[in-house]
Amino acid sequence: xxxxxSLMLTLVLAFxxxxxxxxxxxxxxxxxxxxxxxxxxxxHAKIARxxxxxxxxxxxxxxxxxxxxxxxxxxxxxxxxDSDANGNSTGKVHFLLTDLDFTGPDWQKDNKVTFMFxxxxxxxxxxxxxxxxxxxxxxxxxxxxxxxxxPNGTNYQTALNAFTKRHPAAVHWLAAHTxxxxxxxxxxxxxxxxxxxxxxxxxxxxxxxKL
Amino acid sequence: xxxxxSLMLTLVLAFxxxxxxxxxxxxxxxxxxxxxxxxxxxxHAKIARxxxxxxxxxxxxxxxxxxxxxxxxxxxxxxxxDSDANGNSTGKVHFLLTDLDFTGPDWQKDNKVTFMFxxxxxxxxxxxxxxxxxxxxxxxxxxxxxxxxxPNGTNYQTALNAFTKRHPAAVHWLAAHTxxxxxxxxxxxxxxxxxxxxxxxxxxxxxxxKL
Numbered sequence: 001x002x003x004x005x006s007l008m009l010t011l012v013l014a015f016x017x018x019x020x021x022x023x024x025x026x027x028x029x030x031x032x033x034x035x036x037x038x039x040x041x042x043x044h045a046k047i048a049r050x051x052x053x054x055x056x057x058x059x060x061x062x063x064x065x066x067x068x069x070x071x072x073x074x075x076x077x078x079x080x081x082d083s084d085a086n087g088n089s090t091g092k093v094h095f096l097l098t099d100l101d102f103t104g105p106d107w108q109k110d111n112k113v114t115f116m117f118x119x120x121x122x123x124x125x126x127x128x129x130x131x132x133x134x135x136x137x138x139x140x141x142x143x144x145x146x147x148x149x150x151p152n153g154t155n156y157q158t159a160l161n162a163f164t165k166r167h168p169a170a171v172h173w174l175a176a177h178t179x180x181x182x183x184x185x186x187x188x189x190x191x192x193x194x195x196x197x198x199x200x201x202x203x204x205x206x207x208x209x210k211l
Numbered sequence: 212x213x214x215x216x217s218l219m220l221t222l223v224l225a226f227x228x229x230x231x232x233x234x235x236x237x238x239x240x241x242x243x244x245x246x247x248x249x250x251x252x253x254x255h256a257k258i259a260r261x262x263x264x265x266x267x268x269x270x271x272x273x274x275x276x277x278x279x280x281x282x283x284x285x286x287x288x289x290x291x292x293d294s295d296a297n298g299n300s301t302g303k304v305h306f307l308l309t310d311l312d313f314t315g316p317d318w319q320k321d322n323k324v325t326f327m328f329x330x331x332x333x334x335x336x337x338x339x340x341x342x343x344x345x346x347x348x349x350x351x352x353x354x355x356x357x358x359x360x361x362p363n364g365t366n367y368q369t370a371l372n373a374f375t376k377r378h379p380a381a382v383h384w385l386a387a388h389t390x391x392x393x394x395x396x397x398x399x400x401x402x403x404x405x406x407x408x409x410x411x412x413x414x415x416x417x418x419x420x421k422l
Contacts, residue, residue, distance in 0.1 A: 057331060057343040059286050060286070061270075061272040061283075061284030061285065061286040062284055064325075066401075068354075068399045068401075068411060069325070069354045069398070071323065072272075072323040072324075073272030073286075073325050074272065074284070074352065074354075075286055075325045075352060076327065076352070077327065077329045077331065077343055077344060079342055079343055102352070102401075102409075112282065112283040112284065114275075114283055114284050114286045116270055116287065116288065120288065120332075121332070126267075131267075131290055131378050131380035131381070132267055132268040132288055133268060133289060133290035133307075133384075141285065141286060141313075143279075143280045143285075167344070169342035169344075169345050170342070173344075187280070188279045190277075190313075198313075200279060
């Protein structure tokens with residue numbers, strides 16, 4: 001689908017570029033290009049959503065407050081889940097943090113984080129004979145702010161139930177009373193899924209996808 | 212081995228703590244404790260070395276120079292290799308960067324990076340029924356500076372050959388003339404491999420390990 005849409009867009013653009021006397025009006029041309037670009041954007045959004053839903057964890061970057069590496073980027077492995085009560089994808093990234101780990105103190109000092117997801121996390125690239133750094137090994141970098149969820153909020157219990165269903169070990173973490181449920185307020189998404197550089201995807205396009 | 216060493220250290224400390232009239236002299240006690248702690252440190256260093264050698268890639272954190280997420284931590288997926296000419300582990304992290312990707316411009320602006328390695332990259336935790344965020348799912352965060360390797364340097368060709376042997380796709384990246392071979396100058400290593408928090412490992416203990 002991805003390759004097909006890219007090909008369509010390339011062909012249409014090449015066609016419009018080489019022959020201005022084509023059957024479409026300039027306004028119609030502009031509409032088609034806009035729609036194809038929108039489809040292309042949604043396609044990247046879909047890839048991001050699929051990566052997030054398939055992943056049980058993300059490589060989470062924060063600005064370190066740890067004395068040994070202060071102001072370095074720290075990267076942690078953080079279990080995540082984006083499921084609703086029925087296990088379907090919502091795109092909303094939920095995770096448990098503790099201030100006893102690296103990420104907890106970091107986000108409270110400087111609330112800028114990036115979650116990295118890659119198809120190689122589930123060995124899809126390796127199994128397809130692709131190098132993990134090859135652009136065709138799809139990845140998404142989702143940046144934003146950590147939000148500590150309110151235990152009395154409407155989404156809290158559903159999100160927590162879905163999380164512990166996917167991560168049964170989390171029941172023990174929660175029993176230690178130092179872990180708190182968080183959500184990500186998405187500021188920016190970059191998706192790399194083919195040659196030609198990363199694509200920027202808006203949070204609204206990302207959430208608009210139905211998987 | 213890890214659990215055994217931990218257990219030994221705990222038992223010896225408990226024994227020394229509970230009975231000061233034991234057969235060992237205070238000086239001997241101190242020597243034993245020091246040696247056990249050294250073994251413990253080397254054990255964490257060994258886990259870091261094993262993680263690095265098993266991994267084909269790392270989640271690499273940098274401080275972003277990208278306009279959309281400037282000064283955010285960026286996390287990228289970067290192929291790595293630490294092999295010598297015979298495929299044996301050296302611990303030296305080699306990788307290819309391009310300034311057309313996220314990491315390239317970032318390290319040149321602010322040369323602080325962290326490589327994160329996890330046993331979950333190769334699904335070892337999943338296969339053992341462990342959650343990827345559980346402390347027993349071993350991980351290493353290796354922070355330091357990117358060094359662009361000198362093509363005329365003594366180690367360059369050996370490192371490049373080992374890299375392309377492990378990552379055949381890299382031959383095409385190099386043909387594009389935008390990729391350059393890099394090494395990591397290690398400043399700090401954190402290893403988390405069990406309950407009780409992360410362990411700091413020095414670069415010299417890390418490199419001293421023979422796998």
